[in-house]
Amino acid sequence: MRALVFGADRVPRVQRVPEPTPGSGEVLLRVEAAGICHTDHDILHGRYPAALPRVPGHEFAGEIVELGHDVTRWRVGDRVAVDPLVACDRCPNCRRGHRNLCREIAAYGADLDGGAAEFAVVRAQNAHAVGDLPGSVAALAEPLACATLGVRRANPRPEARALVLGAGPIGLLLAVALRSHGVRDIGICDLFEERLTRARAFGVSATYPAGPDLPQQLLADHGPEAGRFDLVIDATGRPEVVQQGLALLRDAGTLLVFGVCPPGSGVTVDPHEVYARQLTILGSFSLAGTLPEAITTLRTTSLPAADLVSHTFALDEAVDAFHRIGSPDTLKIQVTP
Ligand SMILES: [Zn+2]
Ligand SMILES: [Zn+2]
Structure with a gap:
């Protein structure tokens, strides 16, 4: 498959990588839209902890196309947005209920490959149903x-x-x-x-x-x-x-x-x-179990949330997209594989 990859040399490139396969408790998504933001810049330039090379993208949504052998909560064809945080559930912060402050935290798009690709594997429990929300709107669920x-x-x-x-x-x-x-x-x-x-x-x-x-x-x-x-x-x-x-x-x-x-x-x-x-x-750091509420808000808000996506780039143009972040004539920039 094709993916945006942050190389170990801190250069972003669109390249061919092996398509991931879902393991136990995981699902494979065909990515519909992935937002990019300043955090991706920080990951690329070493200001946010991440091991490179890495497929970035922590704001993404897509359709489930394959299930790990033991996954029963989803069906192929379900459409979901992804909570990128994977907490350990054992450390003192997790036990106190602050899973976003987990001391062993991993995140899709930083420590694990993310959504700026044709396909992405995520844990079934990190997926949240979006029904018929357009992919570009569903991919706003993470920042929201x-x-x-x-x-x-x-x-x-x-x-x-x-x-x-x-x-x-x-x-x-x-x-x-x-x-x-x-x-x-x-x-x-x-x-x-x-x-x-x-x-x-x-x-x-x-x-x-x-x-x-x-x-x-x-x-x-x-x-x-x-x-x-x-x-x-x-x-x-x-x-x-x-x-x-x-x-x-x-x-x-x-x-x-x-x-x-x-x-x-x-x-x-x-x-x-x-x-x-x-x-x-x-x-306030990152998100903490607030993704389902964000999806509900995207469905019900009286504000035109879809208008927040100002620029959409094909995956092959993802490097250009990346360089537009923060420019005053843009709002949310997304890549649509
Ligand atoms: Zn972000
Ligand atoms: Zn923890």
């Missing part, structure tokens, strides 16, 4: 499941005023997760007017241009109530933006650190302010 975990951890009230920093695909998926959680007042902020225009068309409540004076600007333009938020979510992974997020909180507000900041970076936190204003600072 990450957003869903973040929103679940922040647990905002429906009347909360929320602001997402960053209007890329993850920022808009956070808006989908917030809306599904019942939050109606969802603002979004970005450096690029192009992305704010897309966010308005997508259906967020308000958009704000980012800049070094964002907190002061919002305060000046909207006053101390409307210029502050109950929940601020960073979807940029930039420490200076996380710092702004802290300054944008109302009393009793929550900052959700969702974007991936560089390890060892820092922000300044005034512990007196955290105490006196009763602030909450939360983290």
Whole structure:
């Protein structure tokens, strides 16, 4: 079969590799769509632990075409989205219920071959039925499941005023997760007017241009109530933006650190302010059993989730696709083998 392969020399190539066969407890998928994201960049360049060579792709969906000999929960022809995390279920973090923080964690697309290929093998228990959802929408389930975990951890009230920093695909998926959680007042902020225009068309409540004076600007333009938020979510992974997020909180507000900041970076936190204003600072890593909820959200959301896929590339063009990630004229980029 053909697959995108991250070589041991850290060069991505589309090449022929042996078609995988499903072992005990596994199924073989014919991949319909695989999203690519910044994590794939980090895997390629050694910023996210993975052994190369590797077939990347941790956001994928497809049709089951072959079952391992002992698999009874699926039938050939079932269509599924994949939870990429394989936890050990034995380590202290797994036993405490934090399987996403498993100390022995493996993930399809990082430690195990993933979905940027014609076919992929996954454990039967990592597959979740998507019914008749289009493959491109079903492949949004994984990143939406990450957003869903973040929103679940922040647990905002429906009347909360929320602001997402960053209007890329993850920022808009956070808006989908917030809306599904019942939050109606969802603002979004970005450096690029192009992305704010897309966010308005997508259906967020308000958009704000980012800049070094964002907190002061919002305060000046909207006053101390409307210029502050109950929940601020960073979807940029930039420490200076996380710092702004802290300054944008109302009393009793929550900052959700969702974007991936560089390890060892820092922000300044005034512990007196955290105490006196009763602030909450939360983290959220990957997904944790939230994929089924994400699939339900994709079925029921009033926001046009399918519009999040801005560019689709054939597998042979996967290397070009990979180089488009993060460009302001793109949202989610997918490969359709
Ligand atoms: Zn991803
Ligand atoms: Zn574990």
